Amino acid sequence: MTVSTERAPTGAPTERDPIPVTTVQTRTAERENRFPRWLFKLISPIALVVLWQVLTSTGVLSDDTLASPATVAGTAVELWDEGRLQDAIVASLQRVGAGLVIGVVVAIVLATLSGLFRRGEDIIDAPMQMLRTVPVIGLIPLLIIWFGIGEQPKIVLIALAVTFPLYMNIYGGIRNVDAGLVEAAKTLGLGWFAQVRHIILPAAMPNALVGLRYSLGSAWLALVFGETINATAGIGYEMNMAREFFQTDVIVVCLVLYALLGLVADFIVRLLERTVLAWRPAFSGA
Template sequence: MSVAETDAAAPATRDEPAGRPGAKPGGRPSGKWAGFRKRRLITPLALLALWQVTAQTGVLDPEKLPPPTDVLAAGRRLAADGALGGYLVDSLQRAVIGLLIGGLLALALGTVAGLLRIGDDLVDPTVQMARMLPHLGLVPLLIIWLGIGESTKITLVALGAFFPIYLNTYAGIRDIDERLVEAARTCGLTALERIRHVVLPGALPSVFIGLRLAFAAGWLSLVVGEQVNGQGGLGFMMMEAREFSQTDVVVLGLVVYAALGLLSDLVLRTAERRLLGWRRGLQAT
């Protein structure tokens, strides 16, 4: 039998898509993987149900920790009169401005310190000393310097975001295998091309870790900043509710902060998957 006849006699098969077992074309999981991500909802939903039951049965004092249904009702009430939307916009503006200022400054200084010896000598010692200071402990000094306006709140967010991004950018650059840089130089790449094709891709995983930590620290700093003689914002809403013993509104503020943190982390993880699609790490089994 000839080779052509052998090929014709062989049963036709389709190549299995690369990726996880049971994946459909286009990367959409099927079989056991279809329900895998849904399991991530089990624990949060179980905790919500436990919270609701214990609050309704009196195990938890509703005056101190109201059930989720009361918190949801408070959210609907504040959303209906437009108050919640206004507070949310104020907080988002402060967070975005602070994260941009702190993040861009951290990326610039981390890159300079990581790539240049003189930058390492001039920048890194000062940053390492400054990061030992608890930035939330600087609130009284910032109030003296900047007053109790927007500048203090934005500065707190910027400080919270700065150090995680700087440290991870610096570490990401320094952890790149020097042999890769030498190979790129041997291949004739210029300094800018080496940064673009070797340094930047190699440092991006660490930079994304720093970004995720920075967003978490930024939201934490915003909570503190808005509760210091603030006007507007979710923190101000919570402090005002505390004065009138509106525990449901206080808990609502915490829930909104948590939702914003989760949403920002989801956005970063999506961007990381798209930009670092070339990376192949360990998959959970």
């Protein structure tokens, strides 16, 4: 009796030899360790500043048109030493903070009522959809007539700019909750309040945080216009005074302040997202 034996091809994996696997994630991690992400994020801003300095140094841009980065930095130091920069930042932050609190509270209440209840949608959503198409900046004359030229119109303007985008995102987040999850919750015997707490609100949270980020940007934009209403302090006030004397360096300092404050606010919301949405892994880019 002859027993035939078959030999595996040379190099073929056997049961004892595991198949070698090279993952793309390992290579990506090695590249990220070699070149940190924060380094890539700094390349484009630094390149823009260098280009700006070159254009001003070569005379392509005059100081009357746009002050150089070196001049702007020197002006910022002078304003800080005089205390004007700190006072402007505090005044603007107080206005944005007050308007943001009012706008967030109003948006959450209206969006929750409109999103959870059909009658609430019938009563609230239609007026909100109409009002959100009205340019908020166009309401400045009416706000001055209604509230005068003090702090109230500035805060109301910021609150309106915050309310509408946040309302839209929260409302959309509630209405886009998977109906299958709600049915599953009912099957498990969860009551209405438990469904809202454990299913609907967590599912709507990503949309709400996106709306909050957008609302913060709208708040700073509204502040720029709001501080043109007879302001006696704030970043916008410094910009208006600089415009009267054609001080482009001061104007750029104020614009940079707006950008930095908006960036810090967005960074805070991103940290909040990582904390609140820790249960929800998201795609971080290839």
